[in-house]
Amino acid sequence: MAQWVVVEEFEDRLRPIERFEGTVVEARRRLYETACxxxxxxxxxxxxxxxxxxxxxxxxxxxxxxxxxxxxxxxLAERVWGTEAAS
Structure with a gap:
């Protein structure tokens, strides 16, 4: 499964709201729920x-x-690479 992060952007600040594993469909649903x-x-x-x-x-x-x-x-951002193994 892919790893995802929902990011909030306000003015010049970026903040990760939540990280999770799931399918692209699940990730987009969570993004929508977060936005609402x-x-x-x-x-x-x-x-x-x-x-x-x-x-x-x-x-x-x-x-x-x-x-x-x-x-x-x-x-929504999908993790595509990291120096450590995904956990």
Missing amino acids: THKFSEGLQQRRREVFRVHDDMYFVEVKGGLGTYRLRYW
Whole structure:
């Protein structure tokens, strides 16, 4: 099985949200679920959320909170190489 990571991109910051093993179908489902539900800031009072598919492996998300609008991207990356054996 392939190894995957869901990455959150906000402004100039990249952050891995979760790592897991699975098929491409499972990985894309988890990416979609993350884009729809992930709370990127603990203190955020979300009022509205819109999710847009850029392509199968990336979503653009706009979250309206009490203090402003936040724009993020969630994308899926497959591990293709590493210096250590996959665990």
